[in-house]
Amino acid sequence: MRSVVIEAPGTIRVVSRPDPELPGADGAVVAVTATAICGSDLHFYDGDYPIAAPVALGHEAIGTVLEIGPEVTTVSVGDRVMVSSVAGCGHCGGCETLDPIRCFSGPQIFGSGFLGGAQSDLLAVPSADFQLAKLPHGIGIEEALLLTDNLATGWAAALRADIPVGGTAAVIGLGAVGLCAVRSALFLGAATVLGIDPVAQRRDRAAAMGATPAAPSTTEAAMELTSGRGVDAVIDAVGSDASMTDALTAVRAGGTVSVVGVHDLQPFPFPALSALLRSVTLRMTTAPVQQTWPQLVPLLQSRRLSVDGIFTTQMPLDSAPDAYRAVAARSGDVVKVLLTP
Numbered sequence: 141m142r143s144v145v146i147e148a149p150g151t152i153r154v155v156s157r158p159d160p161e162l163p164g165a166d167g168a169v170v171a172v173t174a175t176a177i178c179g180s181d182l183h184f185y186d187g188d189y190p191i192a193a194p195v196a197l198g199h200e201a202i203g204t205v206l207e208i209g210p211e212v213t214t215v216s217v218g219d220r221v222m223v224s225s226v227a228g229c230g231h232c233g234g235c236e237t238l239d240p241i242r243c244f245s246g247p248q249i250f251g252s253g254f255l256g257g258a259q260s261d262l263l264a265v266p267s268a269d270f271q272l273a274k275l276p277h278g279i280g281i282e283e284a285l286l287l288t289d290n291l292a293t294g295w296a297a298a299l300r301a302d303i304p305v306g307g308t309a310a311v312i313g314l315g316a317v318g319l320c321a322v323r324s325a326l327f328l329g330a331a332t333v334l335g336i337d338p339v340a341q342r343r344d345r346a347a348a349m350g351a352t353p354a355a356p357s358t359t360e361a362a363m364e365l366t367s368g369r370g371v372d373a374v375i376d377a378v379g380s381d382a383s384m385t386d387a388l389t390a391v392r393a394g395g396t397v398s399v400v401g402v403h404d405l406q407p408f409p410f411p412a413l414s415a416l417l418r419s420v421t422l423r424m425t426t427a428p429v430q431q432t433w434p435q436l437v438p439l440l441q442s443r444r445l446s447v448d449g450i451f452t453t454q455m456p457l458d459s460a461p462d463a464y465r466a467v468a469a470r471s472g473d474v475v476k477v478l479l480t481p
Contacts, residue, residue, distance in 0.1 A: 142481065144259035144460040145194040149187030150468075152461040157196070160256055160264035165209040166230070168268035170221060172203040175258045175457075176285050177467050177477045178225075179315045180402045181251070185468055188404040196257030198479075199225035199250040202275060202284045203263065212268045220275040223258065223265055224429040225250060225289040230270025239428035240270070247426075259460060261481045273433060278441045282451045285478065286320065287436060291447055293400050293427040294320025294377070295436060298328050300423045301373035301398035305329035308371040310358050310390055311351070313401060314342040316450050316476040318377035321400070322351045325375065327445055334361050334371065341472020345449060358383075362390035370395060379403040388415060388422070396421040450476050457481045 143157045162169055175198050183189050184197065202222045205215050215221055227248045228235040234242030241247050251257040256264050265271050275284055283291075294317050303309050309330045311321045314337035325333045326349070335346030336358045343353035354361035362371045370392030376383050379401025387397045388411055397420060415422065439445035452475045455463045459479075466474040 141261035142457060143196045143257055143261070144198060144457065145196050145257070146184045146191060147194045148191060150185060152185070152464045154458050154460050157260070160262055162207055162209055163264045163266040166211040166268060167209050167264060167266045168205055168212055168215065168272060169207040170201070170203040170223060170263045170265055170272070171206050172201045172258060172260060172263055172481050174202050174281050174285055175479045175481070176200040177259075177463055177479065178289055179317060182468055183402055183404065185464055195251070195253045196260060197251045198257040198259030199252070200285050200288045200290070201250070201258035201263055202281065202288070205272070206262070208268060214269045215272050215274060221272045222275055222284045222288050223250070223263065224271050226426060226429050227255060227266060227271050230267030235270055237428075238431040240430065241426050241428060259457065259479060270430065276437045276441065279437065282478065283440050283447055286316070286447050286450060287433060288429065289427065290316040290450070290476070291320045291436060292429045292432040293317050295324045295432050296425050296427045297321045297375045297377065297398045297400040298324035300396075300425050301325070301375050302396040302421065303328055303330045303373045306331045307373065308332045308366060309373040309375065310334035310336055310362055310371050311346070311375045311377060312336045312358050312383045312387060313377035314339070314346050315377065317400060318375075319346060319349065319450050319475070320447065321375045321377055322346050322349050323445060323447065326350050327439075332365065334358070334365060336361065339470065339472045342475065344472070345475065348449065356386070358386040359390040366392065372396075373398065375400065377401050381408055384408060385411070388420060391420055393418040393420070396423065399424045400427070451478050452476055454478045454480065
C-alpha cells in the first residue's frame with residue numbers, strides 16, 4: 141500500500157509499505173477513501189517534534205471496512221465508516237465515557253508513530269467497535285472527515301470555554317479547528333466572537349461565518365470590544381507561548397481560556413499569579429471525539445450547524461508533498477486539504 145511518511149522536517153514522501161494486518165480479534169482493516177492534513181501534522185513537518193524514524197502521518201480518515209475480527213459487532217465488511225483520530229482500548233471505565241483520552245491504558249493517536257497513519261491506502265484500526273462509526277445518513281465526505289477530529293475539537297473547545305449565552309468570545313487562530321470553534325461558539329450562544337488571525341483572508345472566512353474579524357493582538361481587540369473588561373472566553377487554537385499568553389491576558393476576570401492548539405515540547409511560562417488573582421479558569425483539551433458524535437451528527441444532518449468553507453483544497457494522495465507545502469505556508473487560500481487515495 142501507499143503511505144505518506146515524514147523522514148525529516150519538511151521532507152514528505154509517498155512510499156510503499158506492507159499492507160497492515162488485522163490488529164487482533166476486536167480490530168478491523170479499513171480501505172481509506174478520504175483523509176486530510178491537520179494543523180497538528182505540521183508539528184512534525186516544522187520540526188517541533190523529534191523524528192527518530194520515518195513516521196506514517198495522518199489521523200483523519202473515512203473509508204470502507206475490508207476485514208474485521210470475530211469480536212467486532214457494530215460494523216461489517218463493506219460498511220462505510222469514519223475513524224476517530226484518538227484511539228482507546230474501548231473496554232475500560234475511561235472508554236465507557238466515550239472519551240478515549242480517559243482510557244486506562246493511555247490513548248493513542250493515529251499517525252503519531254504508534255498506530256498507522258491515516259494518509260494511506262489502508263489503515264489497521266484496533267478496538268473497532270469503539271473507534272469506528274458507520275457513516276451517518278446525510279453526512280458528506282467533508283463533514284465526516286471533520287467529525288473525526290477538527291469539528292470535534294472545535295466543538296469541545298467551545299463547550300469547555302463556558303461561553304455565557306449572549307456573551308463574548310475570541311478565537312485565536314483561524315485554521316480548520318479555529319473556524320470550527322467559531323461556528324461552535326456562535327451556535328452555543330455567543331453574541332460576539334472575535335476571529336483573530338494574522339492572515340486577512342482567514343479573517344474574511346471567519347467573518348463570512350459570523351465572526352467579528354480582528355488582527356492581532358487578541359488583547360487589544362478584546363479590550364476594545366468590552367471597554368477594557370476582557371472577553372468572557374478565549375479559545376486558543378494555536379497553542380504557542382504567544383497565543384496562550386495573549387489568551388490569558390485578553391480574558392476577563394473570572395473568565396475561561398480553552399486551549400486546543402498543540403504546543404511544542406518546551407515548557408510554557410504560565411503567569412500563575414495573574415491567573416490566580418483574576419480567578420481565570422484554564423482548560424486544555426484533546427477532543428473526546430466519540431463523545432461528540434451523538435451531539436454533532438444530528439446538528440449536521442439537520443443543517444443547524446454548517447462546516448461549509450472549512451475545506452479549501454482537494455489533491456490526490458500522491459501529491460501529499462505538494463499538499464504539505466501548501467498547508468505549511470498558512471495562507472488564506474489553503475486552509476484544509478482533503479487527500480484522496
